[in-house]
Amino acid sequence: MKLIQRTSTILVVAFLLCMASTLALAQEKPSTPNSLPGGKAISVEKAKQLVDSKGAFFFDTRSAVNFGKGHIPGATSVSYREKSDYKVDFDASQDQLDLSKLPADKAANLVFYSDGPKGWKSYKAAVIAIKNGYTSVMWMRDGSAAWFAKGYPTE
Amino acid sequence: MSFPTLTIRGKLIFTSVTSLGLVAALIFSGWVGFLHDEDMKRVNALLDNQAISLQLTLRAINELVVTEGTSTASKEMAQKGLADFSQALDEIEAMVSNDQTRDDFKKLHEEWDDFSQDVKQFAARRSISISDDEDMVALGRLTRKAEAIDEDVNTIATATRQIVQTVLRTTAGVIIALMVLMSAVLVASLSGSTAPSTGRSMPASSTRPN
Numbered sequence: 001m002k003l004i005q006r007t008s009t010i011l012v013v014a015f016l017l018c019m020a021s022t023l024a025l026a027q028e029k030p031s032t033p034n035s036l037p038g039g040k041a042i043s044v045e046k047a048k049q050l051v052d053s054k055g056a057f058f059f060d061t062r063s064a065v066n067f068g069k070g071h072i073p074g075a076t077s078v079s080y081r082e083k084s085d086y087k088v089d090f091d092a093s094q095d096q097l098d099l100s101k102l103p104a105d106k107a108a109n110l111v112f113y114s115d116g117p118k119g120w121k122s123y124k125a126a127v128i129a130i131k132n133g134y135t136s137v138m139w140m141r142d143g144s145a146a147w148f149a150k151g152y153p154t155e
Numbered sequence: 156m157s158f159p160t161l162t163i164r165g166k167l168i169f170t171s172v173t174s175l176g177l178v179a180a181l182i183f184s185g186w187v188g189f190l191h192d193e194d195m196k197r198v199n200a201l202l203d204n205q206a207i208s209l210q211l212t213l214r215a216i217n218e219l220v221v222t223e224g225t226s227t228a229s230k231e232m233a234q235k236g237l238a239d240f241s242q243a244l245d246e247i248e249a250m251v252s253n254d255q256t257r258d259d260f261k262k263l264h265e266e267w268d269d270f271s272q273d274v275k276q277f278a279a280r281r282s283i284s285i286s287d288d289e290d291m292v293a294l295g296r297l298t299r300k301a302e303a304i305d306e307d308v309n310t311i312a313t314a315t316r317q318i319v320q321t322v323l324r325t326t327a328g329v330i331i332a333l334m335v336l337m338s339a340v341l342v343a344s345l346s347g348s349t350a351p352s353t354g355r356s357m358p359a360s361s362t363r364p365n
Contacts, residue, residue: 064288068295079288 030086032123032141038130039137044146047072047111047138051152056109056138059102061121070154072113072147076101080114080121090124097125099132109136116143170344177337181330188326195319198250202312205243206305212236212274213301220294224283233278237271251315259314263307270300 035041042050050056051073058075060067067077081096102110110129114122126139140147148154161169215233218226244267248260277283277297283290 064291065295065298068292068297069299070295077288077292079291 029118029120031117032120033088034141036123036126036130036137036139039126039139041141042111042138044140044142044150044152047113047140047147048150048152050109050111050138056111057103058111058113059122059125060144061097061112061114061125062119062144066115066144070148071144073153073155075113078102078125080125082121082124084124086120090120090127092124092128092131095124095128097128099128102129102132102134106133107135109138110134111138111140113140113143113147116145117141119143166344170340173340174337177333177340181333181337184326184329184333188323188330191319191322191326194250195316195323198247198315198319201243201247201250202308202315205240205247205308208236208240208243209301209305209308210236212240213298216274216277216294216297219278220283220285220290224278224280230278233274237274240267241271247311247315251318253318255318256311256314259307259311263304263311266300266304266307270297270304273297273300 047058051058054074058072059078060071060075061078061080064077064079067075067079071077078098078101084090084092084094110126112122112126112129114120122139122143123141126137129137212233213236215229215236218229219233222229244260244263248264273293274297277293280290285291
């Protein structure tokens with residue numbers, strides 16, 4: 001009887017430990033904020049309208065391999081090399097973004113996107129673009145995952 | 156079924172010829188079924204080979220990336236993967252292409268030609284680097300195309316297996332129908348050979364011992 005009790009206790013403790021570690025892992029990468037200071041977070045539907053009307057420049061901040069696998073039509077790859085923490089006040093100096101790929105016109109409509117709501121690369125790229133004087137910066141928070149899920153065109 | 160106008164000899168000849176014909180048809184149906192079964196095994200093997208060739212090509216591409224485009228062995232492996240896949244594709248198409256799968260094969264051929272061209276161009280790069288965005292975009296495109304091809308191969312594989320299964324089911328149905336027909340002919344000829352040939356039937360009471 002004691003053996004059964006001891007085994008049960010061990011199993012319960014092991015289960016709780018597993019749950020705790022799973023939760024810890026899940027919390028490892030936090031979601032991005034819902035808004036973009038100085039810019040605008042837009043929905044996938046709004047982004048689709050902009051693609052259709054050619055009303056904005058789209059920038060894909062995912063890795064170049066993922067860009068090659070499929071991206072929003074007309075988007076430009078600006079791979080964001082990310083080393084900074086996943087937080088709003090990230091240290092941009094730790095990261096790399098090729099700003100030369102952005103248009104010279106600082107008033108141009110720019111849309112940044114990455115994988116999805118946990119894709120900090122697009123958020124950070126948008127923040128850097130704003131800091132560099134771009135006045136109409138948009139951020140498609142739901143990212144390419146939502147775009148693909150909607151069945152919108154890719155290239 | 157009965158044979159009222161034939162003599163016993165005539166009935167026997169008719170039954171024998173009919174049975175012989177049905178047996179021949181039965182053997183033929185069995186042979187056709189066997190050939191289709193063999194075809195299915197062959198097609199399955201070719202489809203497996205195709206999947207392996209595609210994986211081999213992708214592995215070679217990844218090795219080229221890791222070795223920065225310097226591995227001759229990887230380039231040869233990619234070439235082999237491409238050649239093997241093309242050969243398997245042609246063989247499968249020759250064996251199973253019909254109205255149902257023709258469009259699928261046409262699409263797969265186009266995708267494959269495009270992919271092969273891209274792989275050759277990628278392998279021909281003087282140097283490949285993971286820090287070069289252009290190389291990585293090309294790698295991503297190859298991966299996407301390979302995934303699309305893999306999906307289409309699976310679609311064709313499913314369609315092909317369904318076609319062969321249908322043929323096998325039809326053959327089995329024909330064999331069963333022929334066996335039923337043979338049995339009916341034999342039963343009819345046996346029952347017909349007693350009554351009309353004697354001209355009269357014995358009363359049931361006459362069989363009883365006195």
